[in-house]
Amino acid sequence: MILVAGGTGHLGIELVPLLTARGIPVRILTRDPDRARQRLGETPQFAKGDARSPNTLEGALKGVDTVVSAMTGFGPGAPGPKAVDYEGNLNLIRAAAAADVRRFVLVSIHGVTADHAMELWRMKYRAEEALRASQLDWVIVRPNAYMELWAEIVAGPIFKDGKATVFGRGDNPVNFNSAKDVASFVALALFDPDLSRTILSIGGPENLTLNQLVGQAERAAGRKAAVKHVPLPMMRLMSLVMRPLKPDVAAMIQGGIAFDTVDMTFDAGDLRRRFPQIELTRMADVLARQGAATTTPTSAELSH
């Protein structure tokens, strides 16, 4: 049995069906099993729990031999990276070791360092350190930015009403990988003996600036967008002002600043050579899927 923490997120909804389709028994650790069931259907098992509360983890781990942690506390309304990405992972690592789990796959993030400017990267680094120091057999997977999430953020409004917001200048190249591809690599990490105690950096086939992403979304939507840039000084000011009031929003603005200023490129050459069986998805394919899902009129709409 595989326990997936974060099974209901962008990555989880790609990973869980991939595993259950292969007949692998999966249990999802979730704070809201009803919502999780709506998202993932009845095939996986659901365990109500919260990684911040160690006493909810013991039951979830009964009969489990492998754990995937794909959870995060980064996002709107979320409790933050320290509470989930570090402390939650620490609780889960300790509980997994106590439950005699065989392998623990931690989904981290590309570019983590102990002193990174972004709290999320620092907290992932601390979780990695805790896992490496444990008695567990481990694999650390470090993906880049998920295409599906950024297609929602940047391209979603273009498909919907022809508008786009770009954080900063939008000319810093960033590597995007599809959550579908990351799920395929995590599935490998679950069983491949060669990956034991290794760090696997994952990236997509191309580095794109946000301006290029807007261009690709415009082509997929078949229309030009009215593009608004949020200037970097304004983002810096907003992040400072929001920090005491809404730390989740301040952290996301900081993420936007990092997107515009930090080297976020990745060369997928080595990954392709090592894993030729996983074909890396291009952003244009994700946008085409998103466009088809957004713009295909329903039969009810057609009849009006």
Ligand SMILES: NC(=O)c1ccc[n+]([C@@H]2O[C@H](COP(=O)([O-])OP(=O)(O)OC[C@H]3O[C@@H](n4cnc5c(N)ncnc54)[C@H](OP(=O)(O)O)[C@@H]3O)[C@@H](O)[C@H]2O)c1
């Ligand atoms: N998104 C990206 O661009 C990106 C890039 C690189 C790495 N990553 C990493 O990839 C993983 C998946 O990211 P994602 O974008 O798919 O996440 P997401 O869509 O934001 O979903 C977050 C997930 O974390 C779970 N979660 C949050 N707090 C929890 C807690 N206290 N206890 C248990 N579960 C909790 C949520 O489960 P419930 O709400 O059901 O409880 C949900 O399934 C994360 O580790 C993330 O840091 C993401």
